[in-house]
Amino acid sequence: MEPNPNRTARQKTRTAAAVLVACLCGWFVMELEILGVRMLAPYFGSAVYVVTGSVIGTFLLSLSVGYLLGGRLSARKNSGILLGVLILLAGVWTAVLPFFTGPVCDQIFDWGLDEKWGSLLAALVLFAVPTTFLGTVSPMAVRWLTQRPEEAGVSAGLVMALSTIASFAGCVVTAFYLILYSMRLVLLISGLILALLGTAVLFTTLVRRKNDA
Amino acid sequence: MLKKQRAFPAVFLVFSVLSAAAPEEWGRLAARKESLYNTIFVYQKDSVVTLRFGRRAAVPIQTQVDLNNLRQHQLEYTKLVYASLLYVPEPNSILVLGLGGGVIPRDFRFYFPQAQIDVVEIDEAIPPLAKEFFAFAEDDKMKVYVDDGRMFIKKQLRRSNPPQYDIIVLDAFNGDYIPFHLMTREFLEEVKGILSPKGVAAANVFYDNQLFDAEWVTFLEVFGRSDVFLGRTSGNAILISPGREVSVPAGPAFLERARTLQNKHRLAFSLPAVARCFRPDLRPDSKARVLTDDRAPVDSLRQRPRRD
Numbered sequence: 081m082e083p084n085p086n087r088t089a090r091q092k093t094r095t096a097a098a099v100l101v102a103c104l105c106g107w108f109v110m111e112l113e114i115l116g117v118r119m120l121a122p123y124f125g126s127a128v129y130v131v132t133g134s135v136i137g138t139f140l141l142s143l144s145v146g147y148l149l150g151g152r153l154s155a156r157k158n159s160g161i162l163l164g165v166l167i168l169l170a171g172v173w174t175a176v177l178p179f180f181t182g183p184v185c186d187q188i189f190d191w192g193l194d195e196k197w198g199s200l201l202a203a204l205v206l207f208a209v210p211t212t213f214l215g216t217v218s219p220m221a222v223r224w225l226t227q228r229p230e231e232a233g234v235s236a237g238l239v240m241a242l243s244t245i246a247s248f249a250g251c252v253v254t255a256f257y258l259i260l261y262s263m264r265l266v267l268l269i270s271g272l273i274l275a276l277l278g279t280a281v282l283f284t285t286l287v288r289r290k291n292d293a
Numbered sequence: 294m295l296k297k298q299r300a301f302p303a304v305f306l307v308f309s310v311l312s313a314a315a316p317e318e319w320g321r322l323a324a325r326k327e328s329l330y331n332t333i334f335v336y337q338k339d340s341v342v343t344l345r346f347g348r349r350a351a352v353p354i355q356t357q358v359d360l361n362n363l364r365q366h367q368l369e370y371t372k373l374v375y376a377s378l379l380y381v382p383e384p385n386s387i388l389v390l391g392l393g394g395g396v397i398p399r400d401f402r403f404y405f406p407q408a409q410i411d412v413v414e415i416d417e418a419i420p421p422l423a424k425e426f427f428a429f430a431e432d433d434k435m436k437v438y439v440d441d442g443r444m445f446i447k448k449q450l451r452r453s454n455p456p457q458y459d460i461i462v463l464d465a466f467n468g469d470y471i472p473f474h475l476m477t478r479e480f481l482e483e484v485k486g487i488l489s490p491k492g493v494a495a496a497n498v499f500y501d502n503q504l505f506d507a508e509w510v511t512f513l514e515v516f517g518r519s520d521v522f523l524g525r526t527s528g529n530a531i532l533i534s535p536g537r538e539v540s541v542p543a544g545p546a547f548l549e550r551a552r553t554l555q556n557k558h559r560l561a562f563s564l565p566a567v568a569r570c571f572r573p574d575l576r577p578d579s580k581a582r583v584l585t586d587d588r589a590p591v592d593s594l595r596q597r598p599r600r601d
Binding site: 121122125178259260 | 441444451473477479480586587590592593
């Protein structure tokens with residue numbers, strides 16, 4: 081059977097878009113994680129508890145929830161709209177994060193929680209929501225790339241590999257370079273990029289839906 | 294609980310190779326401890342005990358003590374800390390962030406037996422070593438608190454009646470790792486909150502890199518004044534930042550005060566020599582930026598040599 085050239089071109093664009101969204105989200109998750117350690121240090125120090133226990137732990141837990149949620153949502157008809165909204169919200173949260181870090185951490189510190197449980201609670205309050213939302217991206221991207229059941233493994237492998245490479249890049253660039261700049265500014269710009277990405281996903285889905293109808 | 298990481302033969306191999314290569318100029322290895330924060334090495338050569346974190350020659354010595362001559366300062370910076378006395382001649386309460394071998398609090402205790410001395414050390418493995426090897430001892434009015442310096446100060450500020458220290462010594466370096474959250478404007482504001490208006494903050498800093506300028510302008514922003522005492526035989530400097538009610542004598546009166554204090558307290562080292570380390574001619578780099586919780590690229594600044 082001859083492949084439909086229009087369909088192939090559209091499929092390629094679709095693949096590129098899905099991978100791009102997954103990669104950008106992979107980057108910002110790690111950027112947020114590394115800056116998260118710095119954000120908590122003024123309140124809970126930079127002991128190993130804070131870094132590996134609270135921050136890394138929170139990100140892993142949130143990603144798990146995000147994967148589960150994203151998997152469930154991918155089966156729905158309006159998954160593109162949902163994904164756009166989640167990325168948009170993650171972006172807004174990231175952009176305004178520096179403004180409520182202080183009040184949240186001060187309150188938790190006032191409750192008398194120490195650097196272990198205090199920093200864990202602070203990390204959950206501050207980072208769980210955007211990380212969970214960004215975690216929904218990968219399973220949805222896998223779903224978009226998968227037309228037939230036998231492609232599922234290839235799609236999953238591609239998305240996981242590329243988004244993890246983007247996470248690696250996010251780690252290195254943040255720790256080596258972005259750390260030189262104002263954290264507020266970096267988070268504001270990153271949040272805006274995410275919000276734009278979310279809006280783009282949302283609109284593309286809406287437009288395509290209208291065309292398909 | 295701390296776990297000793299001794300399971301891997303490869304780690305043993307690496308260490309034995311390193312120890313064979315490293316010149317043992319500090320004597321035999323008396324103790325080694327893996328803690329949450331450091332790999333701590335205690336060396337002893339005759340009566341001289343040395344504390345180091347890590348073995349690499351590039352990592353500076355934390356503490357050195359001659360057990361036969363406890364009054365002698367083996368490292369220059371612990372002597373420079375006494376520049377504080379030129380501003381606060383009779384300290385009644387002292388806070389030291391960073392214990393190490395305990396030279397600074399132990400020596401303050403000797404000269405000021407009535408003073409309340411609080412010491413904060415983040416690494417719980419350090420205080421037992423300071424007591425066992427470096428002749429440090431707690432007493433009724435000298436206690437070590439195992440805590441992050443910034444968290445300790447935040448807790449003090451939340452008390453209904455926060456303490457007002459006469460001298461606060463900031464010495465929470467560990468060579469390789471720089472705790473950025475103990476250098477920012479927000480942190481120094483907190484320090485100021487528990488400093489007596491007649492007291493001083495004394496910070497141990499390394500002079501040869503751009504982090505020094507950034508720290509200096511941060512102290513200047515928070516305290517309005519910060520005097521630098523530059524080491525002669527080491528890369529250390531002490532920044533003395535006085536509270537708003539401290540009156541500082543100028544010029545020759547400064548040295549005169551040093552001589553008076555020298556005789557009064559019978560110091561085992563020369564306080565006038567410390568006073569002569571004062572460098573009113575030096576200025577921070579005009580491009581240096583204040584360190585904040587929002588932006589404090591301490592590792593990168595530390596790597597860049599100072600501009601002159």
